[in-house]
Amino acid sequence: MIIEQVRTTDKLRLRLPAAVACVSALVFALARPHLIDDTFITLAYARNLAFHGHWGLLADATSNSATSPANVLALAALTFVARDAVFAAGVLYVLCQVALVLALRRLGTALPRWFPALTFAALTVNPLLLSSIGLEVALGSAVLGWLTVFAVERRPLVFGLTTGALALVRLDLLIFAVVLGFSLRSGRAVLGAALVALPWFAFSWVVLGAAVPDTFVIKTLQGAQRAWGDWTFANGPLFYLRTAPWTTVLSFLPLVALPFAARRLRPFSLLALGGALYHGMYVLLTVPPYHWYYGPGITAATIFLCAWVSGRIAVGGVLVLIAASVVAYAAPGLPREFAPLTSNYASTAKYVEIGRDLRGLAAGRVIGSAGEIGVLAYTCECAIVDVFADRGLLPAAIDARGAGDRWVRAALRVDYAFFDFDVRPRRPDLVLRRLPSPPPDALAHWTLDAPTLGRQELYLVPS
Numbered sequence: 001m002i003i004e005q006v007r008t009t010d011k012l013r014l015r016l017p018a019a020v021a022c023v024s025a026l027v028f029a030l031a032r033p034h035l036i037d038d039t040f041i042t043l044a045y046a047r048n049l050a051f052h053g054h055w056g057l058l059a060d061a062t063s064n065s066a067t068s069p070a071n072v073l074a075l076a077a078l079t080f081v082a083r084d085a086v087f088a089a090g091v092l093y094v095l096c097q098v099a100l101v102l103a104l105r106r107l108g109t110a111l112p113r114w115f116p117a118l119t120f121a122a123l124t125v126n127p128l129l130l131s132s133i134g135l136e137v138a139l140g141s142a143v144l145g146w147l148t149v150f151a152v153e154r155r156p157l158v159f160g161l162t163t164g165a166l167a168l169v170r171l172d173l174l175i176f177a178v179v180l181g182f183s184l185r186s187g188r189a190v191l192g193a194a195l196v197a198l199p200w201f202a203f204s205w206v207v208l209g210a211a212v213p214d215t216f217v218i219k220t221l222q223g224a225q226r227a228w229g230d231w232t233f234a235n236g237p238l239f240y241l242r243t244a245p246w247t248t249v250l251s252f253l254p255l256v257a258l259p260f261a262a263r264r265l266r267p268f269s270l271l272a273l274g275g276a277l278y279h280g281m282y283v284l285l286t287v288p289p290y291h292w293y294y295g296p297g298i299t300a301a302t303i304f305l306c307a308w309v310s311g312r313i314a315v316g317g318v319l320v321l322i323a324a325s326v327v328a329y330a331a332p333g334l335p336r337e338f339a340p341l342t343s344n345y346a347s348t349a350k351y352v353e354i355g356r357d358l359r360g361l362a363a364g365r366v367i368g369s370a371g372e373i374g375v376l377a378y379t380c381e382c383a384i385v386d387v388f389a390d391r392g393l394l395p396a397a398i399d400a401r402g403a404g405d406r407w408v409r410a411a412l413r414v415d416y417a418f419f420d421f422d423v424r425p426r427r428p429d430l431v432l433r434r435l436p437s438p439p440p441d442a443l444a445h446w447t448l449d450a451p452t453l454g455r456q457e458l459y460l461v462p463s
Helices: 002-034 037-052 069-082 085-107 115-124 137-152 156-169 171-181 187-207 215-224 236-241 245-262 268-285 291-309 315-330 348-362 374-380 391-402 406-415
Strands: 430-434 444-450 454-462
Touching (some): 002 085, 002 115, 002 348, 037 069, 037 085, 037 348, 037 374, 069 085, 069 137, 069 156, 085 115, 115 291, 115 315, 137 156, 137 171, 137 268, 156 171, 171 268, 171 291, 215 391, 236 245, 236 291, 245 268, 245 291, 245 315, 291 315, 348 374, 348 444, 348 454, 391 406
Antiparallel strands (some): 444 454
């Protein structure tokens, strides 16, 4: 009788992760056609590492513009086995979803049994998080979930090891580790974090030329130079609200829970506090409003919101939010051409078409990018260059980022102490340009059309 009870209990415990895996696989299949351009930057890194043992966006040049080393390493390992980086991204997404829900179940022992499932549903259908699949948002959420578990269980060494993993997912996520681990105040936590994170950052500093990925310079410089005009992280939701009002509201609605983080609902209130601090840090950085930057804050707020309403009549509001998000996602028809929130110039399918055309047109020549490089580089498998791919363009960006601020300049000097500033930019033979009218020397032409940025004409011209 006891053995039968144990078997029944085991089966019940397996039902939730099994259901999460199946639902997540279906969600990835739906999202596959609209994976955003930056996702393919990560996939290109993973494919090059898996097949060529090479760290770079292009197969023939080293670069360091992958924001999440952990995401690239995990995808590369899965790609080496599966031989397909996009399929590997789907597997990693499913694994991260299962890992997160298992962490939520462990955290929610004092809450109703359906808390993990409710939170999983709210996170999975959030339009902004759906638009970030393939990036490091899901991996960061999973690691953050288990970091919270180890903080609650007061296991400083394991907490530290997980903190090191979190640093490899995204350095800026360490703000959550500081909030969650403040009460531990253990040298073992610091030691654990150093054991995991320092080997990679030392390797990156010496071999790749910078401990911190080049995206810090690139993206903060975009903010300083107002590459998005008046739009920054602070007012970014209004940018998306113009063209996708309901989707934007549904995406950011969980953030209304953050002011209530002062309530004594540990550890979920600490997660919400970390999300608020993370959000504030990005406001101060004045970076452009790339939608996935809001992912960690929205994730933390959603987990807190679901924990807060558990057992209350307000849980109906979360269920309405989930249902509305599903309707909003399916409304344009399935499969979708575009992610619910996007700032790309064209759909993934259009960029795949252009990339295949460029594969024949390039004929070994170097092509200058028109601003979005991920899908084109992944599909074309040719030399398409910009500051993300060509480190010869980085010295100018480093100088521009450090101009006028001696503290930033000093920090960059340390970070790039082993960088080869003598490397020369690759000279493009052909250039992609978005122009209002056709140039006389155009070699090819494509029409781009996207919800956020409208219709534009793209031309391939001689350099």
